[in-house]
Each structure stands twice: as structure tokens, then as C-alpha cells.
Amino acid sequence: MPSQATAVDVETLKKSVSATIGSWEDRLREVSRVIHGNPELAFEEHFAADTLATIAEEAGFAVERGAYGMETCFEAVRGSGEFTVVICAEYDALPEIGHACGHNIIATAALGAALALAEVADELGLRVVLLGTPAEEHGGGKALLLEAGAWEQATVSMMVHGASGTEDFSCAITHSQAVDRFAVTFTGRAAHAAAAPHKAINAGDAATISQVAIGLLRQQLPDGVRLNAFVEHGGEVTNIIPARAVVSAEVRAHDLETLEDIKERMLNCFAGGALASGCTWEVAPTEPRYENLVQNTLLAGAWDRNLQAMGRTVVHSSGLTGGSTDMGNVSHAVPSIHPMIAVLGATGVPHTLEFAADAGSPAGEQAALDGALGMAWTTIDTVTNPETRAALLELQAARRPGATRSPALG
Known part of the structure; x- marks a missing residue:
């Protein structure tokens, strides 16, 4: 041309x-x-x-x-x-x-x-x-x-x-915004909810504690940052304390540096839930960032x-x-x-x-x-x-x- x-x-x-x-x-x-x-x-x-x-x-x-x-x-x-x-x-x-x-x-x-x-x-x-x-x-x-x-x-x-x-x-x-989506799996120990609750390690508790911590964390975040999570799996029936819970989550921010920082803070909420409940936990991406x-x-x-x-x-x-x-x-x-x-x-x-x-x-x-x-x-x-x-x-x-x-x- x-x-x-x-x-x-x-x-x-x-x-x-x-x-x-x-x-x-x-x-x-x-x-x-x-x-x-x-x-x-x-x-x-x-x-x-x-x-x-x-x-x-x-x-x-x-x-x-x-x-x-x-x-x-x-x-x-x-x-x-x-x-x-x-x-x-x-x-x-x-x-x-x-x-x-x-x-x-x-x-x-x-x-x-x-x-x-x-x-x-x-x-x-x-x-x-x-x-x-x-x-x-x-x-x-x-x-x-x-x-x-x-x-x-x-x-x-x-x-x-x-x-x-x-x-x-x-x-x-x-x-x-950038968004990072992932799932956190808590693993505890199941037990009969009436006969032996003291034998259980409640994965549902870990999920609940984590969500409360995330809710509190939101008060301390910069404008424009978004955290969202829901319990994808939290048990099967009422008379079995769940040994497994899965929380799907995402974090959004306007730049990747902020995203990385906030994601680390959000993951600390899940770590706290695991620590308080006695569960182990692992995190895995659910789709590309x-x-x-x-x-x-x-x-x-x-x-x-x-x-x-x-x-x-x-x-x-x-x-x-x-x-x-x-x-x-x-x-x-x-x-x-x-x-x-x-x-x-x-x-x-x-x-x-x-x-x-x-x-x-x-x-x-x-x-x-x-x-x-x-x-x-x-x-x-x-x-x-x-x-x-x-x-x-x-x-x-x-x-x-x-x-x-x-x-x-x-």
C-alpha cells in the first residue's frame, strides 16, 4: 500500500x-x-x-x-x-x-x-x-x-x-475489573450429629467461619474491590456432621497487583476457618483468571x-x-x-x-x-x-x- x-x-x-x-x-x-x-x-x-x-x-x-x-x-x-x-x-x-x-x-x-x-x-x-x-x-x-x-x-x-x-x-x-475464581475444599471428620458430635470435625463450621471473616474483611477493602463466596457443598443430611465442605469464591479488583494482595487476604479467611474448626483445606482455580x-x-x-x-x-x-x-x-x-x-x-x-x-x-x-x-x-x-x-x-x-x-x- x-x-x-x-x-x-x-x-x-x-x-x-x-x-x-x-x-x-x-x-x-x-x-x-x-x-x-x-x-x-x-x-x-x-x-x-x-x-x-x-x-x-x-x-x-x-x-x-x-x-x-x-x-x-x-x-x-x-x-x-x-x-x-x-x-x-x-x-x-x-x-x-x-x-x-x-x-x-x-x-x-x-x-x-x-x-x-x-x-x-x-x-x-x-x-x-x-x-x-x-x-x-x-x-x-x-x-x-x-x-x-x-x-x-x-x-x-x-x-x-x-x-x-x-x-x-x-x-x-x-x-x-480483573477477577480470580477459585474453590476452597475443607476436610474434617464425619460423625453422628446426636450420638457422637464430639467425634466430628465439622467442615461446615469451617465454611461458616470463613464467610463471616470475609464479611468483616469487606469493611477494610479499597473502593471497587469485590469479594463473593457461596457454599457449593456443605453436607448431605442433618444427622451427619459434614466431613467435607466446598466454598466457591471470587475476588475482583481494578488491577492485578491489588487483586493478588486482596486474594491473599481472602485466603487467610479460609485458613482461619480451617484453623478454628480443626479442618484441613485446599484451594484450586475453577476457571482462568x-x-x-x-x-x-x-x-x-x-x-x-x-x-x-x-x-x-x-x-x-x-x-x-x-x-x-x-x-x-x-x-x-x-x-x-x-x-x-x-x-x-x-x-x-x-x-x-x-x-x-x-x-x-x-x-x-x-x-x-x-x-x-x-x-x-x-x-x-x-x-x-x-x-x-x-x-x-x-x-x-x-x-x-x-x-x-x-x-x-x-
């Missing part, structure tokens, strides 16, 4: 991808509806993955189903340029409440952006990768895919997430400008900071963005039945189309700016082989 695209070139490219998305609009709206109407849980997203992969094949992408050893992952590639953009499509739903996080919007936006960019990939010196990433809600699909090498050739990565409201928060100030989100400033600035150019309102005074995403792990490995895009007029809070309805509405479909265009325009701005392109390619070249393949379970 030329060393420097003129303003006219960029404008022409943006009009081209806009036209491509327009030509696919009816199909993209249908994709959003059918994925929304067929919710699938983590690692079970066969319908959604097949739907997206089939359309990518129709559009000339080289598609690998079951990519990176994950049954409901797919990788679709077009273009052979030096600059690789990996666009993430999430599509898992939540138990009972379906697409209450709007992953049908995420999947549709990713597909739309990939279809549009593929048509100008050769002109831009671009390699477009549409990556189907299962199990974001629980399971850490992206962490597993990182370990398998899915981002080894990536220059940048991006996706867009739906939100409620009438305005869009600036990508640069939109963050997420989700790292905090790091928005790349070059990409984030371009995203904000492009949303404004589309006529959307971008708010810079505050950002979304709650929740966690395994896209955070990707953002620590390669330059990335994970902006939010409003389902305009939606009032439901994500992870509720109300937002599930919003995600399946025409406004949800429009959010997906706008998100697709925003990612396509942001990619064009990035690869046609000589300084930005060079800086990002230098970062990629400086990465040692295997640098993105961090172990999913630490």
Missing part, C-alpha cells in the same frame, strides 16, 4: 466499507436475531459458531472450525498483509436469561466489521481474522485461546460490547472519533468500570480495545431479562451495525496512519515468539 494515504483515500475507503455493511445489513440483522433466539451456554455455542463460520465461508474467508482445539471456536481469515487485526466474536449466553449480556450484538458486529474490512484488505496491506471466542461469561475462552496461540500473529485485536443508555462512554476511559482491561490509546482515540463522525454522542466525563471480561487477558498480550456501544434507548441493566429484550430489539440490531462500522473505520484510520501503523508493527516485531501464550491457569 502507499506509504501515506491521503484524506481522500481514507474517506473513499470508509465509504467503501460503509457500503459493504449496507449490502449485508439485512443478513446481519437476521444473524443478530437468530443468535439471540437460540441462546447457548459456554462451550456449547454450536449454532452460533456455525452460523458465523458459514457466512464467513460464503464471503470468501478461509475458515477453520474447531480451531485451536476448541469445539465451538472458529477462525476465519482473509487478506495476506503484514498488519493483522483479530476481531473477536463472542456468542455465549447466560443460564435462564439468555442473551442478557447482548453477545448476539458482539457476534454480529464482529462479523460485519470482518466482512467490510475483507473487501479492502489487499488495498490496506491487511490480514483480517474473525475469531469466534466461546465461553466469555464463565470459562475464560479467550484465556484458553491465548494459551493455544490464537493471537501469536496479531498486530491488534478488538471487539465491541453492547450497553444500555442514550450515549456512548469514551473507549479510553472504559475499564473492567480474567485480567483487567487495558485500552490501547491509539485505537481508543480513533474509535471515539469515529463514533462521533457517525453522529453518536460520546461522553468523556466518566467511564464504565464494573464487571470483568477475558478480553482483558488479550489486552495484556496485544494492543486492543473493548469499547461499549449503547443500545439507544435501552433502560435494562446488562445481565437482566430487560436487557435481554433490548439486545434482541431493532435498536440492538442497529447497535451491532454501528459497532461493525466503528471497528472497520477504526482499523482503516489505524493502518493508513504511517506513524500509528509503524508503531504497532514495531510492537508486534518486538514480541518474542510465544509471548502471547500465557498459561490460562497461571
Whole structure:
């Protein structure tokens, strides 16, 4: 491609991808509806993955189903340029409440952006990768895919997430929390609760003491830190003092250093429960850790400008900071963005039945189309700016082989 695209070139490219998305609009709206109407849980997203992969094949992408050893992952590639953009499509739903996080919007936006960019990939010196990433809600699909090498050739990565409201928060100030999920197992000694309670070592007591200690610890924590736990197993019947109890837990914080510190303090609560009750205890991760989100400033600035150019309102005074995403792990490995895009007029809070309805509405479909265009325009701005392109390619070249393949379970 030329060393420097003129303003006219960029404008022409943006009009081209806009036209491509327009030509696919009816199909993209249908994709959003059918994925929304067929919710699938983590690692079970066969319908959604097949739907997206089939359309990518129709559009000339080289598609690998079951990519990176994950049954409901797919990788679709077009273009052979030096600059690789990996666009993430999430599509898992939540138990009972379906697409209450709007992953049908995420999947549709990713597909739309990939279809549009593929048509100008050769002109831009671009390699477009549409990556189907299962199990974001629980399971850490992206962490597993990182370990398998899915981002080894990536220059940048991006996706867009739906939100409620009438305005869009600036990508640069939109963050997420890191979260570490684990289970603690207490082991004691069973005995008859009436005939020989003095012979028992009560694992249920250890669980109770730990939860009380965690409740007290919450008073001494920094703002934004969250601790949660519940007793997954605490006994079988009332007349047997339990020899085994299992507590599932998680800790969230806005950075990994704080997370490590608070997790150690939380584990001390479990140690105290074991000590007081006389039990032994052990801890094991239940899924990969989700790292905090790091928005790349070059990409984030371009995203904000492009949303404004589309006529959307971008708010810079505050950002979304709650929740966690395994896209955070990707953002620590390669330059990335994970902006939010409003389902305009939606009032439901994500992870509720109300937002599930919003995600399946025409406004949800429009959010997906706008998100697709925003990612396509942001990619064009990035690869046609000589300084930005060079800086990002230098970062990629400086990465040692295997640098993105961090172990999913630490």
C-alpha cells in the first residue's frame, strides 16, 4: 500500500466499507436475531459458531472450525498483509436469561466489521481474522485461546460490547475489573450429629467461619474491590456432621497487583476457618483468571472519533468500570480495545431479562451495525496512519515468539 494515504483515500475507503455493511445489513440483522433466539451456554455455542463460520465461508474467508482445539471456536481469515487485526466474536449466553449480556450484538458486529474490512484488505496491506471466542461469561475462552496461540500473529485485536443508555462512554476511559475464581475444599471428620458430635470435625463450621471473616474483611477493602463466596457443598443430611465442605469464591479488583494482595487476604479467611474448626483445606482455580482491561490509546482515540463522525454522542466525563471480561487477558498480550456501544434507548441493566429484550430489539440490531462500522473505520484510520501503523508493527516485531501464550491457569 502507499506509504501515506491521503484524506481522500481514507474517506473513499470508509465509504467503501460503509457500503459493504449496507449490502449485508439485512443478513446481519437476521444473524443478530437468530443468535439471540437460540441462546447457548459456554462451550456449547454450536449454532452460533456455525452460523458465523458459514457466512464467513460464503464471503470468501478461509475458515477453520474447531480451531485451536476448541469445539465451538472458529477462525476465519482473509487478506495476506503484514498488519493483522483479530476481531473477536463472542456468542455465549447466560443460564435462564439468555442473551442478557447482548453477545448476539458482539457476534454480529464482529462479523460485519470482518466482512467490510475483507473487501479492502489487499488495498490496506491487511490480514483480517474473525475469531469466534466461546465461553466469555464463565470459562475464560479467550484465556484458553491465548494459551493455544490464537493471537501469536496479531498486530491488534478488538471487539465491541453492547450497553444500555442514550450515549456512548469514551473507549479510553472504559475499564473492567480483573477477577480470580477459585474453590476452597475443607476436610474434617464425619460423625453422628446426636450420638457422637464430639467425634466430628465439622467442615461446615469451617465454611461458616470463613464467610463471616470475609464479611468483616469487606469493611477494610479499597473502593471497587469485590469479594463473593457461596457454599457449593456443605453436607448431605442433618444427622451427619459434614466431613467435607466446598466454598466457591471470587475476588475482583481494578488491577492485578491489588487483586493478588486482596486474594491473599481472602485466603487467610479460609485458613482461619480451617484453623478454628480443626479442618484441613485446599484451594484450586475453577476457571482462568480474567485480567483487567487495558485500552490501547491509539485505537481508543480513533474509535471515539469515529463514533462521533457517525453522529453518536460520546461522553468523556466518566467511564464504565464494573464487571470483568477475558478480553482483558488479550489486552495484556496485544494492543486492543473493548469499547461499549449503547443500545439507544435501552433502560435494562446488562445481565437482566430487560436487557435481554433490548439486545434482541431493532435498536440492538442497529447497535451491532454501528459497532461493525466503528471497528472497520477504526482499523482503516489505524493502518493508513504511517506513524500509528509503524508503531504497532514495531510492537508486534518486538514480541518474542510465544509471548502471547500465557498459561490460562497461571
